[in-house]
Amino acid sequence: MMKAAYLRAKLETLLEFQLGVYVRSDGATAKAIWVGEPNSQWQARGLEVRIAATPSLEVKQVHQGSSLGDTFEVRLISHGKSDLEKAARAVAQTFNASSPQLVPQNDTLGILAQYVFQIKQ
Amino acid sequence: MADFVLKLNDAAIIQQARAAFKEANELFAREALAEIDAKKWDWPNETERSNGSVVGSPRNIVDQGGLKGSYQPDAKPDEYSHTWDADYAAAVALGAVLSDGTTLPARNWTEEPAKNLESNYEQLLEVKLK
Numbered sequence: 001m002m003k004a005a006y007l008r009a010k011l012e013t014l015l016e017f018q019l020g021v022y023v024r025s026d027g028a029t030a031k032a033i034w035v036g037e038p039n040s041q042w043q044a045r046g047l048e049v050r051i052a053a054t055p056s057l058e059v060k061q062v063h064q065g066s067s068l069g070d071t072f073e074v075r076l077i078s079h080g081k082s083d084l085e086k087a088a089r090a091v092a093q094t095f096n097a098s099s100p101q102l103v104p105q106n107d108t109l110g111i112l113a114q115y116v117f118q119i120k121q
Numbered sequence: 122m123a124d125f126v127l128k129l130n131d132a133a134i135i136q137q138a139r140a141a142f143k144e145a146n147e148l149f150a151r152e153a154l155a156e157i158d159a160k161k162w163d164w165p166n167e168t169e170r171s172n173g174s175v176v177g178s179p180r181n182i183v184d185q186g187g188l189k190g191s192y193q194p195d196a197k198p199d200e201y202s203h204t205w206d207a208d209y210a211a212a213v214a215l216g217a218v219l220s221d222g223t224t225l226p227a228r229n230w231t232e233e234p235a236k237n238l239e240s241n242y243e244q245l246l247e248v249k250l251k
Contacts, residue, residue: 037224040222043222048218050218075218077218079220101211101215102211103211103212103215103216103217104208104211106208106209106212109208109209109212109219110219110220110221110223111209111212111217111219111220112217112218112219112220114217114218116215116216
């Protein structure tokens with residue numbers, strides 16, 4: 001079974017040179033990749049990656065029946081300067097993922113550009 | 122001259138299959154619009170809607186009706202598409218992170234209707250082929 005921590009490590013390596021940073025309230029920075037919901041006090045800059053803490057179960061049709069597989073939601077979020085498309089392409093090419101779904105940027109509503117992936121086990 | 126001839130024609134079956142697919146898509150649309158109206162969606166806090174009412178959780182996805190009203194069905198001979206072209210539709214369906222750090226939960230009103238589509242189609246086709 002794939003774990004969120006394993007997926008995090010793979011994504012961190014894949015996007016090593018594209019990841020942005022979290023700026024914590026004390027000014028310290030960390031790579032902007034997190035499993036679950038990051039601390040609301042942290043400010044993300046550049047490309048942020050969020051991985052769902054728990055997978056959802058997906059029924060897969062197989063020969064003579066079906067089986068269950070874990071699917072993790074991974075969200076790539078652009079906070080200002082980042083090459084979101086390039087990162088999305090890299091993730092899509094590396095993982096067994098469904099077609100990425102784009103949430104378009106909307107400055108009026110404050111919506112950041114982001115891609116949502118469902119990465120399968 | 123042949124003594125016994127059996128001719129099979131798939132045209133009638135295909136015609137019924139297409140009619141069932143059309144009806145299944147119409148049912149999908151009705152189910153999806155009903156999902157928008159359903160008070161079933163979790164939301165992290167209370168919100169004052171444009172009519173002045175304060176709503177908590179669970180709630181429907183109707184404020185000014187923009188999302189529901191943006192529905193655009195499109196039917197081609199072999200393809201149906203269902204589009205919600207409100208400029209925040211994807212953010213509602215997939216959830217979104219906002220520039221102020223707020224995270225909006227995903228409320229995909231097409232998820233359950235999409236799960237039902239195949240079985241709806243099978244049932245509609247079965248009735249037509251009897």
